[in-house]
Each structure stands twice: as structure tokens, then as C-alpha cells.
Amino acid sequence: MPEEKTSMEYVMEAASGAHFSGLRVDGLLRSSSSLSSPTSTSSPPPSSLSATITDSSKQPFVIGVSGGTASGKTTVCDLIIQQLHDHRVVLVNQDSFYRGLTAEESEHVHEYNFDHPDAFDTEQLLECVGKLKCGQSVHVPIYDFKNHRRCSESFRQVNASDVIILEGILVFHDQRVRNLMNMKIFVDTDADVRLARRIRRDTVERGRDVNSVLEQASANFNSLPIFTAVSSWYAKFVKPAFDDFVLPSKKYADVIIPRGGDNHVAVDLIVQHIHTKLGQHDLCKIYPNVYVIQSTFQIRGMHTLIRDREISKHDFVFYSDRLIRLVVEHGLGHLPFTEKQVVTPTGSVYTGVDFCKKLCGVSIVRSGESMENALRACCKGIKIGKILIHRDGDNGQQQLIYEKLPKDISERHVLLLDPVLATGNSANQAIELLIQKGVPESHIIFLNLISAPEGIHCVCKRFPALKIVTSEIDEALNDEFRVIPGLGEFGDRYFGTDD
Ligand SMILES: Nc1nc2c(ncn2[C@@H]2O[C@H](COP(=O)(O)OP(=O)(O)OP(=O)(O)O)[C@@H](O)[C@H]2O)c(=O)[nH]1
Numbered sequence: 001m002p003e004e005k006t007s008m009e010y011v012m013e014a015a016s017g018a019h020f021s022g023l024r025v026d027g028l029l030r031s032s033s034s035l036s037s038p039t040s041t042s043s044p045p046p047s048s049l050s051a052t053i054t055d056s057s058k059q060p061f062v063i064g065v066s067g068g069t070a071s072g073k074t075t076v077c078d079l080i081i082q083q084l085h086d087h088r089v090v091l092v093n094q095d096s097f098y099r100g101l102t103a104e105e106s107e108h109v110h111e112y113n114f115d116h117p118d119a120f121d122t123e124q125l126l127e128c129v130g131k132l133k134c135g136q137s138v139h140v141p142i143y144d145f146k147n148h149r150r151c152s153e154s155f156r157q158v159n160a161s162d163v164i165i166l167e168g169i170l171v172f173h174d175q176r177v178r179n180l181m182n183m184k185i186f187v188d189t190d191a192d193v194r195l196a197r198r199i200r201r202d203t204v205e206r207g208r209d210v211n212s213v214l215e216q217a218s219a220n221f222n223s224l225p226i227f228t229a230v231s232s233w234y235a236k237f238v239k240p241a242f243d244d245f246v247l248p249s250k251k252y253a254d255v256i257i258p259r260g261g262d263n264h265v266a267v268d269l270i271v272q273h274i275h276t277k278l279g280q281h282d283l284c285k286i287y288p289n290v291y292v293i294q295s296t297f298q299i300r301g302m303h304t305l306i307r308d309r310e311i312s313k314h315d316f317v318f319y320s321d322r323l324i325r326l327v328v329e330h331g332l333g334h335l336p337f338t339e340k341q342v343v344t345p346t347g348s349v350y351t352g353v354d355f356c357k358k359l360c361g362v363s364i365v366r367s368g369e370s371m372e373n374a375l376r377a378c379c380k381g382i383k384i385g386k387i388l389i390h391r392d393g394d395n396g397q398q399q400l401i402y403e404k405l406p407k408d409i410s411e412r413h414v415l416l417l418d419p420v421l422a423t424g425n426s427a428n429q430a431i432e433l434l435i436q437k438g439v440p441e442s443h444i445i446f447l448n449l450i451s452a453p454e455g456i457h458c459v460c461k462r463f464p465a466l467k468i469v470t471s472e473i474d475e476a477l478n479d480e481f482r483v484i485p486g487l488g489e490f491g492d493r494y495f496g497t498d499d
């Protein structure tokens with residue numbers, strides 16, 4: 001993921017403040033099928049992290065959740081985990097990686113800054129999350145908040161899972177930790193609300209007196225009489241560390257959630273996004289030739305528009321065209337290339353690549369024709385053949401009616417165009433015809449907007465050497481072989497024959 005990204009701030013109104021009480025188990029949350037379990041062992045985890053992180057489609061999805069103290073990170077994590085109930089999810093708390101105080105530091109605990117990045121053993125955190133990301137199980141340390149020490153003999157074993165949530169005030173601070181994350185969420189809650197929560201939590205749940213909390217916690221709250229006398233700990237540690245380390249790391253977030261766990265709308269959107277990514281992960285694991293273009297909230301936004309049955313025809317065409325263009329550009333990236341050098345106006349040599357020359361498009365009439373303009377816009381003068389396959393009724397059966405293809409198609413790489421892959425019958429018929437005409441299977445790239453898992457299985461089992469490039473994989477087909485949630489009849493909506 002690129003370092004600096006445009007953050008998306010959800011500004012939707014919060015739904016009611018009902019909170020899920022979660023399944024928190026000493027710093028680890030688990031879905032019903034999660035594999036984390038407490039263990040006592042004297043042997044520390046294996047030390048070397050072989051960072052063989054290469055194929056992102058085979059790795060768990062790592063979510064970083066950051067935000068100031070008492071911002072509601074835990075509630076957001078609880079909600080995400082609750083909604084991802086059909087996946088194995090494990091929560092790793094940055095708190096578990098507190099270094100613990102030396103005997104000397106313990107004597108001056110009031111001078112110790114628990115909110116500074118140096119208070120955490122980031123190397124060990126990196127090792128643990130890196131291993132989890134590689135599918136290995138790890139031993140997470142257990143930190144004793146009362147004594148400010150690590151339990152030297154006990155670890156918590158955390159096994160491989162589909163989703164890893166890494167939560168903590170400073171999880172975005174270190175670039176190496178950020179690089180392990182597929183999604184970064186910043187829980188953005190008003191400072192007054194956070195302080196009020198922190199006082200309540202530390203006095204009610206952790207048995208501390210208000211003054212000691214305020215000593216650790218205050219500063220910004222001088223407007224409130226109760227806080228005017230308070231100056232030390234919050235002023236000294238928590239607030240400066242928030243300003244110096246936590247707040248500046250907000251810029252790395254992909255999603256900023258105002259009002260934290262109260263913002264169910266934002267959490268729902270995040271979970272939907274993760275569901276999509278996880279579904280895609282599974283199929284991409286099975287079929288390495290299936291490529292789903294990198295999902296962004298921009299792409300999800302366009303999908304949201306074209307899937308909306310209320311959208312105008314004009315907007316449906318506009319946003320479909322934008323998505324099609326992205327799929328076409330991505331598909332072209334899978335063509336072979338040769339090295340090429342050019343001389344730039346500065347007289348220097350630039351070593352680049354030359355595009356593949358022998359290619360053509362083939363559209364599956366009629367919906368596939370909607371993708372021709374994007375292909376022409378990218379590849380000047382490209383030849384485009386046509387195949388017409390007729391679907392008779394709703395029984396999923398198709399037959400070939402018409403074809404017109406370039407004569408030398410067997411020498412070309414073929415970009416096969418059809419925006420919807422449902423049962424896979426039309427695609428299979430078209431691919432069979434191309435192979436009959438002498439096109440090697442590995443020279444075919446099937447481009448589409450939406451694929452159903454059934455269609456992917458059907459095409460990839462039969463043609464494992466072909467590539468599929470799509471923008472989203474949906475949930476399933478319904479009884480009438482329509483993609484669910486899908487977008488209805490693409491051809492009718494695009495060409496205006498739906499009324
Ligand atoms: N007194 C004391 N405070 C500690 C110790 N270790 C950590 N902290 C405090 O714990 C805070 C970090 O935890 P939070 O972000 O509040 O924890 P959280 O429960 O995950 O937060 P939310 O879910 O967002 O409410 C820091 O502000 C530290 O000051 C400790 O050993 N002693």
C-alpha cells in the first residue's frame with residue numbers, strides 16, 4: 001500500500017449508541033471459530049521471522065486500529081469482529097507489547113511515560129504480526145498492568161487466522177508496522193469525551209482514584225474547574241504523546257471514524273469492504289489466474305452507484321464506463337512486453353518497455369460491446385471481433401449464434417470482453433471458440449466488471465491457463481442465474497432497453 005493516502009472520513013450520522021459487549025479475552029478477541037488460546041510455556045516463540053511476504057492473495061487481512069486513549073478502539077474492534085462472525089479473526093493488542101518496567105523504573109513509576117513509542121517493544125510486535133501474516137502461529141506476551149511487568153513465563157498462543165486486527169494508540173507510528181496492514185482505521189473521538197471515559201474506566205474498572213487518573217490524564221481540559229488544579233501526568237505524558245505521536249499518525253489512516261463505536265454506519269461499511277476482500281482472497285487463493293483490481297473506496301463508490309437500482313441511466317453508463325476503463329487498463333498490464341530504450345529531451349537514455357503488438361479484442365455481444373470504447377481508447381486502432389451467444393430463458397443455457405473474428409487471431413493475444421460473468425456458460429462458449437480458432441488458452445485475458453464465484457469456478461476449472469481480470473467478485477447466483485447482489489441485467493441497463 002502506498003504510504004500517503006487520501007483519508008476517507010465518514011461523516012454519516014451515528015446510529016444509536018448501543019454497544020456490543022464483545023468477546024474480549026485478556027487482550028485477544030475471537031470469533032466463534034478463532035484459534036487463539038491461552039497457554040503457559042517457558043519457551044519463548046521461535047525468534048527468526050522469515051519475512052517471505054510475497055503473495056498478498058494468500059495472506060490474512062491485517063487491519064490496524066488506532067486512536068487516542070479511550071477513543072473507543074475496543075468497541076470498534078468488537079463490532080468488526082462480531083460482524084465478521086463467519087471468519088477466523090484474532091485481535092492483537094499493542095498493550096501486550098509494553099516492555100515492562102525495570103526495578104529502577106518501577107520505583108519512579110509516576111515518571112514513566114507509557115504513552116511514548118519507546119514504551120513498546122516494536123521489534124517483537126513486528127515479529128509477531130509478520131509471522132501471523134505468513135500464516136504461522138505466535139506467542140504473544142502477557143502484560144500485567146498492575147505491576148507494569150511482563151509475565152515472564154506465560155504467553156498467549158495465537159494461531160493463523162483470516163483477519164488480524166492490531167489495535168493500539170501507536171500502531172501507526174512505525175512505518176514497518178504500517179506496511180504490514182491492509183487497512184488502517186483511526187478512531188477519532190473528541191478529547192473531552194475521551195478524558196471523561198478514561199476517568200470512568202480507570203476509577204470504576206481499574207480501581208484507581210480520580211486524582212491519580214487525572215495526574216496521568218489531563219491538560220487540555222483547563223476550562224473545566226475540576227481539572228484546573230490538575231497538571232502533571234496527563235499534561236506531562238498522555239496529552240503530549242497524543243499530540244506528538246498519535247495525532248500525527250492519523251494521516252496514515254485509510255478510514256477515519258468520527259465518534260468511534262457509536263458510528264455503526266462507518267463500521268458496517270468497513271465490514272462490507274473486508275467481506276468483499278476476504279471472499280476475493282479465497283477464490284484468488286484457489287485460482288492464481290484470477291485478478292481482482294485493487295479495491296479502493298473510490299472503486300467501491302462507483303460500484304455502489306452502478307448497483308443502485310435508482311441510479312439514472314446516464315449515471316449508470318458514466319460510472320460503468322469509468323470502472324470498465326480501469327479493468328481494461330489493468331488487463332493490458334497482463335500482456336507480455338519487450339524492453340525498449342528511448343532518448344529523452346535531456347539526451348539521456350530511458351530504459352522502458354514496448355507494448356505487445358499482436359493483440360485484439362473480442363466482445364461478447366451485446367453487453368461486451370460496452371467495453372469496446374475503453375479498449376479502443378487505450379489501444380489505438382485495435383481490431384475487435386464479436387461473438388454472439390444467445391441465452392434462451394432462465395435455465396442458464398446458451399448457444400452460439402454468430403461470430404466474426406480477425407483472420408490471424410491465432411497469432412494474437414485476445415482481450416475477451418463481457419461485463420458480467422454469471423454461470424460462466426457464455427464465457428466458456430466464447431473461449432472454446434477462440435481455442436478452436438487456434439488461440440492458445442494462455443493468450444486469452446477475460447475482462448469483466450462483476451464475477452460470480454460460480455462463473456469463476458466454471459471457467460477456471462476448464463481453462464486454468466487463461467487469466468480473468470475483474471473489479472469485484474460477488475456472493476453467488478440466485479435461482480434464475482442472476483448475480484447476487486449483482487446489478488441486474490447489465491446490457492438492458494447500459495443500452496436503455498430495460499423499460
Ligand atoms: N498507569 C498505567 N497506565 C498504563 C500502563 N500501561 C498503559 N497505560 C495507559 O494505557 C493507555 C493505552 O490504552 P488505551 O488506548 O486507553 O486502551 P484501549 O482500552 O484499547 O482504548 P479504547 O478501546 O480506545 O478505549 C495509555 O494512555 C497509557 O497511559 C501502566 O502500566 N500503568
Ligand SMILES: O=P(O)(O)OC[C@H]1O[C@H](OP(=O)(O)OP(=O)(O)O)[C@H](O)[C@@H]1O
Nearest residue numbers: 366367391420421422423424425426491
Ligand atoms: O455467465 P453467464 O451465465 O453466461 O451470463 C453472463 C452473460 O449474461 C449477460 O448477457 P445476456 O445474456 O443478458 O445478454 P445481453 O448482453 O444482450 O444483455 C452478460 O453480458 C453475459 O454475456
Ligand SMILES: O=c1cc[nH]c(=O)[nH]1
Nearest residue numbers: 422482483488489490
Ligand atoms: O446477473 C446477471 C447475470 C447475467 N447477466 C447480467 O447482465 N446480469
